Amino acid sequence: MYSELNRDSIAALVADFYGDIRRDSVLAPVFDGAIGDNWEPHLARMVDFWCSVMLKSAEFKGNVYGKHMQLQGVEAEHFRRWLGLFESHVTGRFAPGDADAFLAAARRIAASLQYGFFGRVEVA
Template sequence: MHSELTRDAIATLVADFYADIRRDALLQPVFDAAIGEHWDEHLGRMVDFWCSVMLASAEFKGNVYGKHMALQGIGPEHFRRWLGLFEAHARRLFAPDTAEAFLAAARRIAASLQYGYFGRVEVAG
């Protein structure tokens, strides 16, 4: 468990979480279709994204909502699986208060995307 919230700790979360996604029968096809051979670039952007969210680093520049709305075939089950994996990694790597802060942010992001896909929140997380 990381005692401090640092860029290195966030990089560990991102690497471990996305390693699970790449092995997941439901999520892997969606992510591979969107990311293709650009996984290293994606992981770096996700570290920047979560550093911006959790450390207010302002490193991430991008349109999260627009990128995700371009994906096809997304259902509530994808959100359930994504949130479940993310929660497991956040709780494993961070103290409870820090894990909860990660999860609150992940749930807000998921809720926003679900409104875009379904017009409502299907999975509360």
């Protein structure tokens, strides 16, 4: 049974997904270095972000690109892992059309950030 696409299901996705990020040997150091002890506010912002993307709620206010460009040590492998984990959390949780929309947005964002970091898209 698929989750209905709403704020509650997006909040559950964010909690589960970032729980795995925090346990991932490749991603955890990058995220912990940037977020430190501020995980709860970060998760709340990510719920607002994905609600803005998927529900057109316009709740998120921020500069995703500028914030990420401040990070040090980001490599193509980080994008591969992030996208792989995200896909595993979205697929099967949401109906195929909604999952595809999540993944298309995630890939667009990843491509933009990769271009900023590397001058090219390494992982799509």
